[in-house]
Amino acid sequence: MKKVFVKLNKVLFKEAFFCMLFSFLILGVIALIGLNISFFSPFEDAFKDFSYLDLYYTEKLEEKEEHVNENIFLVNVDKINRKEISLLLKAVAEQKPKVIGVDVIFKELKDPVLDNFLSESLQKKNVVTTYAFTNSGIDLSNEFIRNENATEGYTNFSFTSKSSVIRSFQGIKKENDTTYLSFGLAVAKKFYGNNWNSSIEKQLYTERTINYEANRDGFFVLEYKDLMNQESISILKDKIVLLGYLGDAKTHFLDLEDKHFTPMNKKFVGKSSPDTFGIVIHANIINMLITNNFINEVPNWVVMLVTLLLSYLALSYFIWLNKKQLASYILRLNILRIIFVIFFIWFSLLLFKNQILLKTAPIIAVVVFSVSLIGYYKKLVHYLNKKFKWKGYFYQD
Template identity: 25%
Template sequence: MKQTDIIHALISSLLSLGILYFFHHLPFNQIFIDPFAEAIKNHDITDVAISRFRNHKDPALYDDRVVVINTGITDRSKVAQTIKYLGSRDVGAIGLDLVFDTFYQHKADTLLASAFKSAPNLVLGYSFMESNGKYYSMPDLVSDPFFCKGTSQGYVNLATNDGFTVRAFEPFHAINGKNEKSFAVALVEKIDSTVENDLMERNHTKEWINFRRKQPGTANEIFPVNKDKVTQYSLIQIDQLLKDTASYSKQFWLNKVVLLGFCGENEKSLSMKDRYFTPLNEQYSGKSYPDMHGVVIHANVISMLLDRKFDMISEVPEIWIYLFSFLIFFINFFVFKRLLKKRLFFLVPLVRVIQILQFILLFSICIYLLVHFNIKLGFITIITAVILSFELFEFYEHKLEKRINPWVNQLKERINHLYYVLNFRKTIQKDEENN
C-alpha cells in the first residue's frame, strides 16, 4: 500500500463523509430520487429485526408479572367491582387505560369513584396535547375530577413518526410546566421505586420500546397479528372474571401489575379501536392492519421497564455511525482502486456485487446487534455510505485526484521530512547515550 494512496484514501473518505453529512442534514425530501427508499420510508430496521428475527414461540416470553383485563364496552359498575376485587387481592399496581371524562351522575359513577378511592395503587391514564418551543404541553383527554381527584395518574401518549406506528415512548414529559410520568413508569414505580432514578440516569428523552410480546386473545390469532397463536400475557375478559372470581387464587394476583383496558368488545371481536401498528406486525412492509391494542403496548413497556437492566434498547451514538461510514469509504477506496487497476470488462457489475455483499453483511450486523444485544445501529447512514462509495470514488478519481496531487506530494514530502528529522534525532540521542 503506497503512502500516496493512503493520503488520497483519507482525503476522499473525508470528502465523502462531508457529502454524506450534508445530504443527511439537507431539509429536502431526499427519498423522491429513490423508489426503493420511498417504499420503505416508514419502516425501520427495528420492524424487520423484531418481526422476523426473534423467536416469538419461546415459552420464556410468557410474562406472569403483568395481567391484562379486557373491559370491553365500558360498564362503570363492572369496572368498580373489578377494582374493589383487585384491591382485596394484594396486586402490585392497577392501571386503568380508560378515560372517564363524563360524569353522568348515575349510581355507577359513585361506585366507581368510591372504588378508585379505596385502591391506593391505582394509576389512571390520561393524554396530553404536545407543544413545542415556548408553549407547554397541555392535558387533553382527562377523567372527570369526580373520579380522578387524589388518584395517581400517568399519561398514555406514545411516540410515532407517522401517526400510526408505535416504536418509542417518553418516560417523562413536562405538562403544564411540571415534569409528569408516563402511564407505564407510574405503574412500575408502584412495585419498584428505583425505576425513576434508573431512567433519569439513562438521560434519554425518548426510549425505543423493545416489543417482545404479541397481542393475546383468540380473535387475534391470525396473520399479521399473532399467526403463531402464542400467549405471552394473561388476557381475562371482565365478565369472565366477575362471574368466576373463585377460579383465581390470591397467589395469582400477588404483586402483579394489572392493566384494565380495551381489547375488543368481546373475546370474539377483532376490533380496530385503540389499536396501532408495532414492530411486531408480521407484515412489516406494504399494506397491513394494526396489530396491537394500546393496553398491550403499555404491557410491553412495563415488561421492558421491569427487565430494564438488560432489556432496554441502547443506540449507537451518531459520531460512531459516521466513524463507521468513514471506514466504509476508506476500505472501499482501496477495493475500487485495485479493481480499476485490473481494467476488468465487468467492472461496474462487479462493484455492484461487492456493494450488495456489503449491504447483506451490514444488514446482518445491524439485525444481530438488535436481536441479541438490544443495540440499535443506525442503518440508513451506513447503507447510504455503501451506495454512494463507488460514485464518490469515481468523482474523486477522475475530477479531484489530479488537482489535489501537487498538495498530496507536498504533504508526502513534509511527512517524509518529519519522519527523517525524528529518526535523525533518535539516532543522535542513541549515539549520545552510547558515548
C-alpha cells in the same frame, strides 16, 4: 521500491480523503433537496415506517408463542359502561394485586352517583390512572376523578418520532419545572415501591427502544364475566393488573380501535392493519421496566465514526481498483456492495438479538453511495488536471 510504494499509498489515501469529502458534499446537497422539495415526501413516508430489524420479531415471537407473562395480567373493558367498570375495579381490588393500571379515559361527567363511585374506585393507593398530551396541551379528561394523591401517567408513547410504527417510548417528560411520568413508568414504580431502582429513570428522559416480548396472546387476558363470576383468583395476588380495551374475545384481530402499528406486525412491508392494542404496548413497556431488560443503543457518535472509517477504507480500495482499469471493476464493485449490505444487515440483527441496537442504515447508505460516486469524482479530477494541472493518485508526475 519501498519508497515508491509508501509514496503511492500516501497519494492514494489523500485521494480517498478528497473523494470522501466530494461524496459527502453531494450527499448533503441531495439530503437538503429532499428536505425542501415535496416530491420526495412520498418516498420519505414509505421508508420511515420500515426497519429490517422488524424481521427479528417474527422469529422471536414464534419462539415464544407458548410463553405467557406471569407478572402482568390484562383485563378487557371492551364496551362495558361506567357502572360495570366500577364493579370490575372492585372485583379486581378484592384479589389484592400489587398495582391496578387503568388505561381508560373518561371524557365527561355522566351520572353523578356512578361517577362518584367510579372516582372512589380509581383513587385507591394501588391504582394508576391515565391522561394524555395533545397538540393543545394536557388532556385532563379524567379531571373529575383526580385528586392530589392520585398516581397517574401519560399514555403517549413518543413525542418526536414521525413514524406510525411504535418502536420507542419516552418514560419521562419534563416541561419547565414540572416532570411527568409515562403510564408504564408510573405502574412500574408503584409495583416496586421503596425497592424501585431510581437509576433507571436517567435512561428515560430520552426515547428508548421498546423491547417487545409478546402481543395479546402472550398475556393472560381476563374478561368482565371471568372476574364477576369468580370469588377468588389467587393468581392475581401481588401482580400487575392492567385494565384497557382489548376488543371482542373472538374477533379482536379484526378490531382497529386503539390499535397501533408495532414491529410485531407479521406484515412489515407494504400495506397492513394495525396489530397491537395500546394496553398491550404498555404491558410490554412495563415488563421491560420491571425486569430491567433494556435494548442498549449504540451512540450516534460511534455510528458516525464507523461510517467515516468504512467510507474511507472502501474508497481507498475502490480507487486503487479503479486505477488498475480492470475489465471486471464494475462487476467487483456491485458484488462487494451486495456482500457489504447483506453482512451489515446480518450483523445488526445479531446485535439486536443480544439487546444491542446498531443503526446500520446510515452506515450502509453512506458507504454504498460514496463508492458509487468514484466515477464522477474521477471526471472532476480529470477536469481539474486539464484546467489547473491538478495532481493526485489518478494523475501523478
